[in-house]
Amino acid sequence: MLRALVEFRIRGVKTNIPFLASLLTHPTFIEGTCWTTFIDDTPELFALIGSQNRAQKLLSYLGDLAVNGSQIKGQVGEPKFKGDIIIPEISTNDHTKVDTSKPCKTGWRNIIVEEGPEAFAKAVRANKGCLIMDTTWRDAHQSLLATRVRTVEMLNIAKETSHALSNAWALECWGGATFDVAMRFLYEDPWDRLKKMRKAVPNIPFQMLLRGANGVAYSSLPDNAIYHFCEQAKKHGVDIFRVFDALNDVDQLEVGIKAVLKAGGVCEGTMCYSGDMLNPKKKYNFEYYMDLADKIVKLGAHVLGVKDMAGVLKPRAATKLIGALREKYPDVPIHVHTHDSAGTGVASMVACAQAGADAVDAATDSLSGMTSQPSIGAIVASLEGSDQDTGLDHHALRLIDSYWAQVRLLYSPFEAGLTGPDPEVYEHEIPGGQLTNLIFQASQQGLGEKWALTKKAYEEANDLLGDIVKVTPTSKVVGDLAQFMVSNGLSYDDTIQKAEQLDFPSSVLEFFEGLMGQPYGGFPEPLRTQALRGRRKMDKRPGLYLDPIDIDKVRKELKEKWGGASETDVASHIMYPKVFEDYKKWTAKYGDLSVLPTRFFLSKPEINEEFHVELEKGKVLILKLLAIGPLSEQTGQREVFYEMNGEVRQVTVEDQHAAVENVQRPKADPNDSSEIGSPMAGVVVEIRVKDGAEVKKGDPIAVLSAMKMEMVISASHSGKVKNLGVKEGDSVDSQDLICKITKD
Structure with a gap:
């Protein structure tokens, strides 16, 4: 009976089939213990009434896209790539073909799985060369393409990557901004991404970015929320956790480190590099970093990370810092991260490797450089044949890169228009992951022509805040204040003089309250007091002021609201309650859009252009846009006509452009x-x-x-x-x- 109902299509009647399906699958009905008013007494029978099938939901999205264009923030124009992306056949330097029909089974992850984090750290230190972490699956596209790359792009090249990068330290592929952006803009479940990638790449360690006591959120959460999140991340595929704090606040950092250690992950305790260590006048000097490293190692981290989020670690400073750390901690693996904004990334990473770093970060060539990481091909070539040889096959890497070159064209609507290195980063210190977003935000707020002013204001905002370490979320504080100053025509002196009258951005007030931790050297006064105007001030880490999350309560509420909730749903909701709610509403309306090819996710097809969507294995929709109807002046709607598997379907779409009034x-x-x-x-x-x-x-x-x-x-x-x-x-x-x- 259920199979027969599934095959029914009744036009104009939307309630009967879902109701009957709910009735036939209800335990009381199955047991045969119904009573006379069972239907009246069982409201959940009607929960699915009004829902559409997957194909119809998909057509609703495609119809809206055809009429109103893409609703994804940050998109400008349509993809430059219109064809089918070619998946390369992998071969080695000697042109031996690699069988990629199945994922590679050997890699550094085997040690983590079989022997644990400590054995992994020991094996890394015993390794002669310098390992590479490929950031293509996270930070590279976050820095160049506004974090908008979808899961399908990683999965399409996953098996080939498992072979070409089998000797890699890790793939950085999760956490950071990718977590909320997946739900917020791509309408994907970040946990589903993690599970699918893990299945496709069983041999290479996965590394994520964890913001200490913030988890993957933008402000501190109760400690038990961080522990719960790390437990789920480890369970579903994360091996190495890069744990940092935006202010290098060790008390904040400790929360994340302990949560990772309890979950059983490899903990990379990380210090954020800011400024110019070689300049004696700078706040963050050599002694500062050596002292900070000592505190991180004593917390029990398996790996010591150095995170140069703006790309300001110059080669000479890298040699001095990494050399000193290697001498002081001979048994602790050292892993260095940078961005190539100034154009010196390859030189700095080679210097780190030669000074004793065990691993450095790089990105596939076509997604490297500028605000991304330095080129993996350039670093591999620079170290080839030396004691720091990476053990990676440059021919296989180039073949993988041919795939990503096509993907970058596909995501061209999210390019920031950068054309080359910007050594000015040594002055403004804007992190690579923020720079492209800041350019877009500036243009959206009418500041596109004032970009030079925004960069200058960023420097002044940083000085106003006391010269803080700048990485998410503190970089957002500086960026918000800079845009606020430019929007309101405020100079450095104006901001100080008018502080008691200004409505500062929420992020700035949260920073002054202490919700992001305690900055090195303290808060700037009297600006802090004048801006807060009597609001609370925290002099200890925020978690001490927060009540634990009632996880059981969250789980129960989600089940009641959505008819079910996984433990990862609970974790998502705790991190981003509103984003998660909006994501669930969107998917209830349009279904699972991850099955839609990216080109048709971002832009409408041409009239009469045919394309395929595989809903699941063996179930393929053959779609063709036939026509977009005229605007109804009475309703402000249009009819969109598609052909689906030879049958004409129509969806009614509200034309948002017609409804816009110029107020x-x-x-x-x-x-x-x-x-x-x-x-x-x-x-x-x-x-x-x-x-x-x-x-x-x-x-x-x-x-x-x-x-x-x-x-x-x-x-x-x-x-x-x-x-x-x-x-x-x-x-x-x-x-x-x-x-x-x-x-x-």
């Missing part, structure tokens, strides 16, 4: 303190007051969001709210009038 809002008078204006362009996500409400100076009026940056707009003085001219969801430009406040 002209009055501007706030900057000389009139009773008029509250928007500090920058963005979207109103929350209104905290009503017309006529009494407010005090500093009370929140509204919350504004712009590209992950949130700020609270507060009352400039006490009084009564009048002329509230915005509502939640409204878009506003800089200085648009939000409301007026009549003075007491």
Whole structure:
């Protein structure tokens, strides 16, 4: 009966089949113990009513894409690559063909699985050469393509990679920004990505980026949330955890290290490199790093990591620092990460290898350089034949790279337009993973022509904050403050003088509160006190102020809301509650979009262009866009017609362009303190007051969001709210009038 129901297609009737399927599979019905009012008393029978089948959900997405274009933030234009990507046949330097019909079974992961983290660390130290970690599957595309590369691209080249990089230290493929972006913009489950990659590559260790006490979130979480997350990550495929803290706060770092050790993973305790160690006037000098390394090693980390997130570790500094660390810790593996923003990445990594580093980071050639990692081909060639030989086959690497060269063209809509190295990074110190995003954010907020000002403001913002270590999430604090300054025409001195009147971005206030930990050298005063205006100040790590997460409660609530919840769903929700909720709603509406070929995920097909979608093995949809109907003036909708497996289907889509109204809002008078204006362009996500409400100076009026940056707009003085001219969801430009406040 169920099989017959599945084969039914009833046009115009959407409730009968899901209801009958729910009834036939309900335990009470199966047991034959129903009662007269069973249907009335069992509301879950109706839970699936109104749902569409997978094909229809997919057509709904494709129809919306055809009418409204891609909704993925950061996309500009359509992919340059229109054909089918060619998967290379792998062969070695001597042109021996490699059988890639199955994944390779031998690699460094075997030691971790069979003997454990300590044995892995010992084996690495006994290895004569310098190992390579390939960042192509995470940081490379995060830095160059806004983290937008989908899981399918990794899986398509996974078996070939397992052979070509069988002697690699690891594939960096998870954590960091890829976790929330997968749900937020790609509509994928990051845990599903991890499981699928792990199955496809059983031999090479997987490494992830863990933000210490933040997990993969942007602020500190209760300790038990970090322990729960690391347990799940280890269980589903992560081998090596690069644990860092954005401020090099050892108390924050310790939480992540202990969580990884308890989960049984290889722990890479990491210090973040900032500034110029060789400049005696700089805050972060040689002694600072040696002292920090000592504290990390004493916490029990298996590996000592050095994370040069902006690419400012010059070759001479690398030689001195890594050489000293190797001499001091002869039994601890050293792993170095950098970005190639200044163009010196290959030289710095070669210097690290020669000074005693056990592993360095690199990316496939076509996704290397600039804000990404240095070229894997260049490093392998530079070390070939030396005592630091990587043991990788450069011919096989080039064949793998031919695949990624095609993929980069496919994701061309997310390119930042960088054309070469930028040695100015030694001045502004913007991390590689942030630089491309900051360029995009600046253009989205109307600052594209002021990019030079934004870079200068980044330097000034860093100085205002006390010259902090800059990596997610602290780099976001500096970037948010820099854009805030440019948007409002604020100089360094203006920001200090007007601090008590300014509505700083939320991330800046969270930093000043201490929610990101304690910065080396302390917080800047009196700016901190003036900006916080009486808000709390934390002088210890945030986790000590936070109640443990009730994981059982979260699990129960998710099951009630979504009809089921895996332990990884629980972990996702704890890290990103709203992002997870939005992701679940999206997939309930459009289904699993991971099956859609990337080109048709990002852009509509040509009229009468045929393409295939494999829903599952053996079930293929043959699709063709036939026509896009005219706009209905009454409803603002269009009919989109597709041919699916020879049958014409239509979906109704609301044309968002037709519904857009060009709202002209009055501007706030900057000389009139009773008029509250928007500090920058963005979207109103929350209104905290009503017309006529009494407010005090500093009370929140509204919350504004712009590209992950949130700020609270507060009352400039006490009084009564009048002329509230915005509502939640409204878009506003800089200085648009939000409301007026009549003075007491």
